[in-house]
Amino acid sequence: MLGPNGSGKTTTLGMLMGVVNPTSGSFSWFGESPSHHTRKKIGAVLEHPIFYPYLSGQKNLELNAMIKGADPANIPKVLETVELSARKDDKYRTYSLGMKQRLAIASALVSDPIILILDEPTNGLDPMGIAEIREIIKKIAADGKTIILASHLLDEVQKVCTHFAVLKRGNLMHMGPVDDVGKGEEIVEVQAYHDDLGILLQEFVGSATIKKENGLFQVMMKDGYHSKDLNRFLFDKGIVASHLATRKKSLEKQFLEILADTKS
Amino acid sequence: MKFWLTQNRRYLLTEHMLHLLRIDLKKMTSYRTFWVICGLYFLTLGFTTASGMEILKWLASKGAEFGASININRIPLYHFPDIWQNLIWISGLFKIVLAVMVVISITNEYQYRTIRQNIIDGLSRWEFLQSKILTNVLLSLMSVVMILSIALVTGFIYTPTIEWTYFFGGTEFFIAYFIEVFAFLSYALMLGVLVQRSGLTIVLLMLSHMIEAIIKVNVFRSGVEDQIGWLKQFFPLESITNLVPLPFARYALQEIQDYVALGAVAIALGWTVLFNYFAYLKLKKSDI
Secondary structure (H helix, E strand, O other), X not given: OEOOOOOOHHHHHHHHOOOOOOOOOOOOXXXXXXXXXXHOOXXXXXXXXXXXXXXXXXXXXXXXXXXXXXXXXXXXXXXXXXXXXXXXXXXXXXXXXXXXXXXXXXXXXXXXXXXXXXXXXOOOOOHHHHHXXXXXXXXXXXXXXXXXXXXXXXXHHHXXXXXEEEEEOOEXXXXXXXXXXXXXXXXXXXXXXXXXXXHHHHHOOXXXXXXXXXXXXXXXXXXXXXXXXXXXXXXXXXXXXEEEEEEOOOHHHHHHHXXXXXXX | OHHHHHHHHHHHHHHHHHHHHHHHHHHHHOOHHHHHHHHHHHHHHHHHHHOHHHHHHHHHHXXXXXXXXXXXXXXXXXXXXXXXXXXXXXXXXOHHHHHHHHHHHHHHHHHOOHHHHHHHHOOOHHHHHHHHHHHHHHHHHHHHHHHHHHHHHHHHHHOOOOOHHHHHOOXXXXXXXXXXXXXXXXXXXXXXXXXXXXXXXXXXXXXXHHHHHHHHHHHOOOOXXXXXXXXXXXXXXXXXXXXXXXXXXXXXXXXXXXXXXXXXXXXXXXXXXXXXXXXXXXXXXXOO
């Protein structure tokens, strides 16, 4: 679930999890009308990790398990998943931000839920923390759980998600599979030891637009033309490319386009 | 068969309530502030109620300095059945300490936003409130048991001759005491849910009696007091105080109310239900 800050991602999830009262509309979970019983089957962390600061990680998870009616025997397993076993008896308030985020994921997993909701799980983390959380998410998804991820970090979504939706001021702007992003358009990055490469590339029948970025030429291909056609063209001209790569349009670009389309 | 079903459902209901109580106790039992406040409460309560004779002796020595002689042996402070009302009235003064604990417990949930996570994790809002109410019941019961034990021990020590008819006279004060503590804790819980900030809630709690007194003074001016003075008993905090009337005037040969008035019980119970209901309404309507 994508959207700029303040687009209503957390509010939407808050309504789905019963902490925000909707002014209108309805929703259902698992085909039933929502109640606190359905919430027990979902593991969710909205915005920041929330725990009792004076309780240890272990005790906090025991409390989560009690509320969810989950087997406390799951706790060592989920602590292992998020690599917190060594610190489980320390008070929550002594944890670093990354550990807090990981404990939040552990608490969402403790009832072995069918659905996991994570809201900005990498917010405020350093690159290593982000990579760790991303690995955990992939590991959980590989177990066959559905994960709903709210984020404004598009790179992250593109790396871990299969489907995406874009929200703006509480309205749904777009919905579709992540794989579809940039379909039908191909951008080829090319570099060669040739002074007039830019002029030469314009002669290629398959090029729509050409841009130079960081010393690389980015050729937007016309429909039906691919990197191999460009490669052959250069080879015929007697030029050997030192760099040739196909780039799909990034989710970031598509996202900005979706938001720009609806500006009016 | 039908009987069995209702029995079984009742069993499940109490199981569920115990579960909710355990959830709230789990939060509290690793919280140092909880142990400190509860420890101070039960210690001061216990020592104060058990030191009545020493206080009397001190009063007598002070009185002797001014030339008044008080024969403390003629004041049956700890004699059955006087002891019940005496000790319970004194104990009622300490309930503010427990109420502060209740305020801390509920406002912490707002400050740490753990109430939000509890709901997300699958408690209903009513269940959340129930877990707090059940803790209030437990704290009230513990106060009753504490005072009952102290009264029994000191009563048997100081009462010269135990007469069983006297022994049981006045035990209804324990029911009144339970309602008194529970009603006040319900009031504290409601304030906490409404205000959500611990400092402000505690100040309001401390000032409650004062605020009510000011309102009463202004409403019941001397001209109208005769006609509508009876309305005073319906004020929330006064209704709690009215459960156990002040007993000590009887030792100055004045007449006192040495029984629990059913009307007072009904009014206090009514307010208790309302306090918890208002807390529920606020919780249900707000986004958390």
